[in-house]
Amino acid sequence: MFSKEVQLEAVSMYLKGVPPKQIRKKFGIKGDATILNWLTNIKMLGIEGLNNPSRSKTNYSYSFKIKVIRWRLEHHASLPVAAKKFRIRTPAQIWQWERALESGRLKPDKRRRNQTMNKQEHDKIKKLEEENELLRIKVAYLEKLEALAQEKKKLQTKTKR
Numbered sequence: 001m002f003s004k005e006v007q008l009e010a011v012s013m014y015l016k017g018v019p020p021k022q023i024r025k026k027f028g029i030k031g032d033a034t035i036l037n038w039l040t041n042i043k044m045l046g047i048e049g050l051n052n053p054s055r056s057k058t059n060y061s062y063s064f065k066i067k068v069i070r071w072r073l074e075h076h077a078s079l080p081v082a083a084k085k086f087r088i089r090t091p092a093q094i095w096q097w098e099r100a101l102e103s104g105r106l107k108p109d110k111r112r113r114n115q116t117m118n119k120q121e122h123d124k125i126k127k128l129e130e131e132n133e134l135l136r137i138k139v140a141y142l143e144k145l146e147a148l149a150q151e152k153k154k155l156q157t158k159t160k161r
Contacts, residue, residue: 062108
């Protein structure tokens, strides 16, 4: 909505001590939070942090998310520190990834992996899936057979008494 130049000028005015109300009036900004968000983005990401997040949405890969989470845990770092190190706009994003990982919702992106697979890899995966299904059927059959054998054994011991 606002150009980079306007955002930079508004933040520089704010840092010089100009009241936020005056800055908002000059540029037609609705709330103080907007200026503070710009300031935070500049502090964390530099001038690139001023891109409008709604226009330039970043998609992070599964491996990147895991790398960030591991680093944060290994270094006992806070969310803002990790976000700054990995140039992530909002620390809350890392928190969401961690919750998703804990609950089992954070999974590798199959869509991207399938696009890069060649024909041989695809055939190999298909064959393994078929083999897996066959093994599931065999296990279910053997479990049922075992249950029937145990039931037959129970009946034989009851009739002997």
